[in-house]
Amino acid sequence: MLTLGLTGGIGSGKSRVASWLAQWGAGVVDTDAVAHELTAAGGAAMPLLRSVFGAAVERPDGAMDRDWMRARVFADPGVRRELEAILHPLIRAETQRQLALAQGPYRVAVVPLLVESGDWRERVDRICVVDCDPDTQIARVQSRSGLTAETIRRIMDAQASRAERLAAAHDVIVNDGATSEAELLQRVRLAHAQWAAGTPLGGPSAG
Numbered sequence: 370m371l372t373l374g375l376t377g378g379i380g381s382g383k384s385r386v387a388s389w390l391a392q393w394g395a396g397v398v399d400t401d402a403v404a405h406e407l408t409a410a411g412g413a414a415m416p417l418l419r420s421v422f423g424a425a426v427e428r429p430d431g432a433m434d435r436d437w438m439r440a441r442v443f444a445d446p447g448v449r450r451e452l453e454a455i456l457h458p459l460i461r462a463e464t465q466r467q468l469a470l471a472q473g474p475y476r477v478a479v480v481p482l483l484v485e486s487g488d489w490r491e492r493v494d495r496i497c498v499v500d501c502d503p504d505t506q507i508a509r510v511q512s513r514s515g516l517t518a519e520t521i522r523r524i525m526d527a528q529a530s531r532a533e534r535l536a537a538a539h540d541v542i543v544n545d546g547a548t549s550e551a552e553l554l555q556r557v558r559l560a561h562a563q564w565a566a567g568t569p570l571g572g573p574s575a576g
Contacts (some may be wrong), residue, residue: 371475372468373564374493376483376534379524380573382507382553384543385498387479391508395564396471398480403463404456413463417455422448441522459489474565484529486535497560498538503531505546 375390377383384399391397407414410431416432418426422441428434442449468476483489483496490496501509503525510521535541542556 370563371495371567372475373475374428374476374489374496375479375482375499376481376496376507377499377502377544378501378531378534379521379530380489381499382509383479383481385478385553386499386542386544387555390561393558394396394473395561395563396468396473396476397479398464398467398471398477400460400464401479401481403460405473407459407463408435414456416460418452421451421455426472439502442532457486461492463502465492482528484534490537495539495564496537497540497542498534499542499544500531500535502545508546513563 373395375383375387380434382387384401387397387399390452406412409415413435414553415427422438426433427439436454442452446474449479464478464480468478478489478493480486480489484498485491505524507518507521510516513519515522530536540560542553542560
């Protein structure tokens, strides 16, 4: 069974694409959802996070304080490395477990940092990038999260560049500021049909 790695920068629309693929029968596992499970109250990562970062890492409800951790990560690259050393192996193991159980014509691993991780590149058969220009990314994330443009740019700077993602892609689905909902749906339907049939797209799915 084909294992597709689906990625894109923050605000690119990869979650929307993944939700459609799941509706149409693909076996989708989202590493962001896995990470939230691991850092929720009672999550498998919480004991180690508390032991490394102290009680401040935990909200009153027992889940990881994501705002506190985000501020620490931005302020100190060493904290980012510590956090990744804890979470990434757990995320990989749980994602692989879920992918092994996935049903459908093909499997999809939704991995925001796929291009940054050589490990994930080796775990998928094809990479699809949902592509978006930076200005549209910022506008979309601001509209849904309330984060400042500066904070969003810092998140984007910590991710692979647009050029790096496109260079790694086997398939590209364009979802820039000029793309309507209907156009995106058409592009994703075409991609889904070809992945399900085992036929490569052979280039950007630009409609």
